[in-house]
Structure formats: structure tokens, C-alpha cells
Amino acid sequence: MSADLRHVDTWLFDLDNTLYPVESGFMGEIERRMTAYVERVTGLPRDEAFKLQKKYLADYGLTLGGLVEHHGVDPADFHKIFHDMSLEALAQDPELVAAIERLPGRRLIFTNADDVHARRVLDHLGLKHLFEDVFHIGSADYVPKPAPATFERMSAAHAIAPAATAFFEDSERNLEPAAQLGMTTVLVGPHAAASTAPFVDYRTEKLAPFLAHAQLREAA
Template sequence: MAADLSHVDTWLFDLDNTLYPAESGFMAEIVDRMTDFVERVTGLPREEAFRLQKVYLAEHGLTLKGMMLNHGVDPKEFHAIFHDMSLDALAHDADLLSALERLPGRRLIFTNADDIHAERVLKHLGLGHLFDDVFHIGTADYEPKPSLKAFERMGALHGIEPATTCFFEDSERNLAPAHDLGMTTVLVGPWAPQSTAAFVHHRTAKLAPFLMDAQLKPAA
């Protein structure tokens, strides 16, 4: 059944693995570069560096946060490792472009990545012009999702009304605070249909068909 999103006028989207398919493999390259960075900073063997990376991700919602707290890492130095990544794995999606264009109201990006990465990816996908703003990790003062503080800072900056906001994410746990605040939540990705979390309102393997089928607020 088509999702009834006729109450929504603010559309909040995660970036990586949400506005492009997880199957692209792009995130795998990001993870490889993070592991390289943790290995270099800590001097740990690669397998241990990878495990530590995942520990920090689980504890803080972001590998960078753990590296900042425990190793004094400069976030700008960390983010710079992604700025020369090839974007060839990311393809234009005409169906997604059309689906996003039909959404009434504001469209915002809410990402744990930095501004340069977000701008590069959105430009490459041909979607940058569709979004009113990008709330990135720097804007959040390096407080990552799923921290409630990140949501509160984003909400305060953009005057978010949770009851009329829909949040799209590939990470299930990042939807929990959105739900608790009163937003409509949508889990996106090939793993989404198997989710049973009570805080997930809608699940879709692919974003574009879900948006095209959704019931929207009539045009003013």
C-alpha cells in the first residue's frame, strides 16, 4: 500500500546509502579509507584498527567522534581523506530526481558527513538544486546521529515541526530519536523490509518508487 504522507511538509534525508543505493559499493570505499586512517593514527594492525573503528561507531554513532575523544584527531584532517574519492560508482537516477521534485515543502539533508563530501555527492548525483540546506556534522558541532542533541540542533536551526516532518535513513538506529520526537520515519535499503523496529513507520528497499507512490499533500 502507498504510504500516506499527506501531513508532511518537511522532508529530511540522510545522504550516504540513502540518496544512492547501498549496492553501489561507494560506502565500502569510505569504510576502507576510515580503516586506513585509524590504522595510521593508532599504529594498530589493520584488523584491530577495523575493530576499533566499529567500536567507536557503535559507541558514538560516528568513528570520527571516537577518534576525536580518544586520539585528539582534528576532524578536518579526518574528513580530508574522503575529498578526492572517485564518484564514478554513483549514477544519476532520473526516477529519484522526479520523485524528489514532486515533494511539497522543504527538502533538507541531515548527514554525519562533512559539507564538502555532501556537496560533492549531491552535485554528482544531480540533486543539489532540490535541497534547501545541508545540515552536516560540522553544523552539528560534531555531535552525530543518533544523538538526540544532533536532532535538537538541526531542529532548532531549521525550525522543524516534527509532526509534519518525514525522515529517511538507511541506519535503523538513527530513526529512533526521530520517532521519539514525533517525526514520521522511513527506513531505506535492501535490509529495510526485514526491519521489525517499532520506531520505523515505513520500510522500502528503494527510495524512488516509495516516493512516487506516496500520498502527498495537495498542491496549494
């Protein structure tokens, strides 16, 4: 059965591994660059740097959080390591472009990436013109999802009405605070079907067909 999203007029999307498939391998390159950065900042061997990176991710919701807290890293310096990444692994998906284009109301990006990375990826995917704005990690004063304060900041910045908002994410834990606010939550990706989290309303492996077949309110 298609998802009933007729109550939705604000469409909130995560970026990485949500608006493009995990299988692209693009996030793998992001992770490799993060590990190399941790290695350079700490002087640890690569395998130890990788373990520390994952620990910071688990403890802070973002590798950057641990780097700032324990190593005094400048967030802007950290994010520069992604600005020259090749985007060749990411392919435009005409079905996804069409599916997002049919969504009535506002469309926003809510990402733990910075603004330069987000806009480069959106532009490459042919999606930038479909989104009203990007709420990025800088907008959140570098406090990442799933921090409730970041959801509150994003909601205030864009006058979000949670009951009329759907949030699409590849990270299950980032959906919990959205659900607590009253948003409709959609888990995206190959792992979605296995999720049993009570705060996830819908699960889909592929975003484009889910959106294409969803029940929507008629445009005014």
C-alpha cells in the first residue's frame, strides 16, 4: 500500500545516503578522508585513528564533535577536506527528481554536512533547484543530529509545524527526536526493512518509488 502523506506540506530530507543510494560508495570516501584527518591530528596509526573516529561518532553523533572537544579542531578546517571530493560516484536519478518535484509545499535539507558539501552534492544530483533551503551543521552551531536542541533550532529557523512535516533519513537514531516532535518519519536504505523502531512510521529501501507512489494532498 502507498504511504498516506496527505497531511504533509513540509518535506525534510537528510542528504548523504538518503538522496543517493548507499551502494554508490560515496560515503566510503568521506569516511576515508575523516580517518586520514583523525590520523593527522592525533598522530595515531591509521587503524587506531579509525577506531577513535568511530568512537567519536558514537559518543557525539559526529566525528567532528570529538575532534573539537578533545583536539581543538576548527570545524571549518575539518569540512574543507570534503570540498574537493570527486562526485563521479553520484549519478542523477530522473525518477527521484520527478518524485521530489511532485511534492506539494516546502522542501528542505537537514544535514550534518556543511553548506559547501551539501550544495555541491545537490547541484550534481540535479536537485538543488527543488529545495528552498539547507539547514546544515553550521546552521546548528556544529551540534549534530540527533541532538534535540538542533531539531528545535531547525524547527524555529523554518517555522516547522511538526504534524505537517515528513522527515526522510538513512539513520534510524536521527528519526527518534523527529518522532518525539510529532513529525512523520521515513527510514530510507537497504537496512530500513529490518528496523523495528516504534518511532519509524514508514520504511523503504528506495526513496524515489516511495515518493512516486505516496498519497499527497492536492496542490493549492
